[in-house]
Amino acid sequence: MGEIVLKDLRKSFGEVSIIKNINIHIEDGEFVVFVGPSGCGKSTLLRMISGLESVTSGQVIIDGADATHTKPSARGLAMVFQSYALFPHISVRDNIGFGLKIAGLPKEEIAAKVGAASKILGLDKLLDRKPRELSGGQMQRVAIGRAIVRDPNAFLFDEPLSNLDAALRVQMRIELIRLHGDLKTTMIYVTHDQVEAMTMADRIVVLQGGHVEQFATPIELYDRPVNKFVAGFIGSPKMNFLTAKPGAAGSIQIEGGPAIASPGIRPDQMTPTMTVGIRPEHLAYSHAQGDLKGKIVVEEQLGSDAFLYVEVPGIGMLTVRAVGERNYHGGEDIWLTLPPERCHVFDDKDLRIDPALHARAA
Template structure:
């Protein structure tokens, strides 16, 4: 079991409030991702759950038991950090086994746990190597293996892929998702990368200035954003926003259209503009179009589209795919 409940949790550092007031329920076995811009409080919130920071007010429960004042080691949670924090003089086997050795577990239990974790993470052939002999992805797997052997109620990941290159990030993203499917253990994962959030999570918590803007499944957040902040943060490339007379036609202070929901044509459209930049990515082409009165709008089209710099094009939103927001930025 690994349910986590936060009730009116607050955190201040001196006179600065980082988490004003957060309540959240994470169900047993869920993969929940905290996402948001730098400084939004996502890592602080994870550290509060882990017990590495003390809450200023409120309550944190694990499996229904109040753990607010409990020491980190007693919470039965395992944390994986951005830095691998491996012992360079120890082998992979020694690094994975370290938490159990500290608990003075029997050798048979340690060996069985290490071999099991190594098998799950495809590290069996590397158990006698030192960390310096491993790639970045393999080192991160060792750090995860060290967390697995503790058999925690939940895994807490703090931007674990930030130090990896783009290809390794994709590979490790898949491996962590597969690991969750194998272990069925609660995972709470912090990232600033909304693509990681969308592809890995059962539920996403979008944070902004220490507040939860929305909590829901990836498709819920994509299809029904609660406000302009969520609409602009979830989705890549980000949503186009238009204010003024065009928005007023829709009975809104501002409207939003995702790049993939804008059709582009050489004839007239809802908006007319000039192509400033054309990004060819193979499968997709992103056109950045300068629209008078609306600024630069981005459209996502198929990879074989051949619009060029300086060309005048028409942009038309797909019916039913225009999002409306009021003056406070809330979805209408």
């Protein structure tokens, strides 16, 4: 059981409003990721759910019961912190069993549960060590172990992998996904890493400035970002944005560039100024022909991909992601083409204009 509903949730510190009217419904068993730039309020929001941060107004409803003013200890949630937050003075075994001991469970039951959890997490040989004798990855496993033994309604993760090195982060990410598959318990996960967000989440909450920009599945966020912020935030390298206006015969006129066919947007949906967004991987490129001619300023060759940073006169810098490409190099000329069906169009308020004909942009 772990349905969590946030209703008109607000938080201010004095005059400063950190969380502005958040409404989210998290289903039981869902893996939800809160993502956003630093200072967007994602950690604060998580801490409000945990009860560690007080709520200025609105409600936190856990499994149908109003938990807004319930103590953290009584919410039935488990939390994993970025800094692991293990108790340094007691052994791994006692760390994992800490919550159970507080709950007053009999010793044998605690031992059994700690044993089971440590086996899942590969900690069985480390149980008698103190936290300071562990590596970062092991410490984070202990923190996860401490969370899972309590069989909580939901897990709250506050950037749990940020302190680990890159290789370990990938490994722990996979372990967490597997763990969620096994436990099927609600997980709320805060990160600033969009790869973690995209790969782990059933649904992602994109936050900015204390409010929800979009709450949707990873693919939905990628395919149909509701506004320019989400479009720019999700995806790496970042989406290219070009200023545009309505063109002749229902087309869209790129400023300083060509007119492109509308991706199914009717002239009456258009606003006097618009932004056309296209992801680096969707820009078509050629040595010979295309909509825009530019010069490759920098080529970043990753082997699997090449990132080409192209300066287009009159438009500015565009990024191209060329999968497996080896034949384009810095200093060369390149032609770029914007496939209309791949273009996202945003109005003068930076909101997405949905193609009227298609249900979805491809």
